[in-house]
Amino acid sequence: MPHTYYDFFAGGGMAGLGLGSEWQCLFANDIDAKKAASYRANHHGGNELLLKDVAMVTLDEIPGTADLVWASFPCQDLSLAGRGEGLAGKRSGMFKPFWQLVRDLHAAGRGPKMVAVENVYGAITSNGGRDFATLAASFSGLGYHFGAVVVDAVHFLPQSRPRFFIIGISGDLRVPDTCTQEAPSSIWHPPALIEGHSLLSAAAKARWVWWNLPVPQMRETTLSDLIEDHPQGVKWHTVSETKYLLDMMTDLNRKKVEAAMLLGTKVVGTIYRRTRPDENGIKRQRAEVRFDEVAGCLRTPGGGSSRQTIIVIEGKKVRSRLLSPREAAALMGLPKTYELPVRYNDAYKLAGDGVAVPVVQFLASSVFEPVIHKNRLALVA
Structure with a gap:
């Protein structure tokens, strides 16, 4: 029963x-x-x-x-x-x-x-x-x-x-x-x-x-395990778009990227846009990066800062893009068989609002x- x-x-x-x-x-x-x-x-x-x-x-x-x-x-x-x-x-x-x-x-x-x-x-x-x-x-x-x-x-x-x-x-x-x-x-x-x-x-x-x-029990799955090489619903950024994100980083965050490049292996991280005061106290949008194999909390796609950006580094090659709908679903524990909405924002909202x-x-x-x-x-x- x-x-x-x-x-x-x-x-x-x-x-x-x-x-x-x-x-x-x-x-x-x-x-x-x-x-x-x-x-x-x-x-x-x-x-x-x-x-x-x-x-x-x-x-x-x-x-x-x-x-x-x-x-x-x-x-x-x-x-x-x-x-x-x-x-x-x-x-x-x-x-x-x-x-x-x-x-x-x-x-x-x-x-x-x-x-x-x-x-x-x-x-x-x-x-x-x-x-x-x-x-x-x-x-x-x-x-x-x-x-x-x-x-x-x-x-x-x-x-x-x-x-x-x-x-x-x-x-x-x-x-x-x-x-x-x-x-x-x-x-x-x-x-x-x-x-x-x-x-x-x-x-x-x-x-x-x-x-x-x-x-x-100790979790075995890492963020890298869920990131797709050929995602659907999103495109890899152009070289100039990726450079724009790197240019938004403080020296501390740029050094994190440079350290990942020196490893010579595939490194996956996430980038978040945050508004931070600069040395003069003026608020500016910054790109902050983390390489701890954990994504930040998914939220609804109300704006660009709410949608997580993936950064993939392989030696001198640096690529970036938005998190894909299927990756967002995986981060919520949804199976690959789960049918997602066709539109990106609908799929991301579904995941970000879920348990x-x-x-x-x-x-x-x-x-x-x-x-x-x-x-x-x-x-x-």
Whole structure:
């Protein structure tokens, strides 16, 4: 019998891919028609997907009762790049109508056994921690035992992508002892999260748990492994375009490039455009390069600085280009068989807005499935 879930703000369905074949999606929703098309193309038609604003979804449109509710609600107002409006913002404020649906499910006797909410790291500190306290109060108010973790996709993929996850388990379920610990751990509970916890209400703290996740095995895949020699959807820059990027570099970054050239082997790096003050305090656009075999966090392609540039050095030969759509998909853990949108920006946005597939798989094997297994065994006994 498969585990069941709802996928709110589903995008291209990456959460479902992470949960895997043992899970059945009873309901999914998104407001973006292009993402919905990708969801359906990669989820056997996606008949369970409702293309509709979550604020307009009614209880009658959500079938059955789910073991898990997954929600990757919009992050723009909680991110460092946003305006700091937090949960009061138009986009991140979509958490409120989503949570109203969770409350309605409980009122109808269909409360989900588990709820997992994903967002950017900034959700912990937004509005001085008040937004985090609001999220915590939402979980404790419905009787969930809950806790939060920060998981960086870099443990599984060559992309630096720390994300915040708050996970709640229904108060009438037993949680395996192996899933919790007495105190926070440095790998999953950064200082900002510990500080956020200290500011919670007594009621929220009473239901708080420190999730105990296993230490992942050492990642073997590097950025170079994912870079294509003959990419589709992008073209290699001309010599003059590459020179323009090199000329935008400070001496420190140029020396990194020169050191890579001296190696005489193929070296892959990434370039990011940043606005930095020069020696006179005048802000100028700079190109910064890194050669640590890890890509920066994928974001939506709102501008040139949001799209990562690849630099490939082989001795004196230096080439550059934008990250390809398929490479962006690989950095999110999507399989090569995943059908991407044809347009570059659509494909890049799909990846940049998504949740890393192996991170979902990790949480499922570490928390969701052990909880389900323990409680199903208890019911049988």
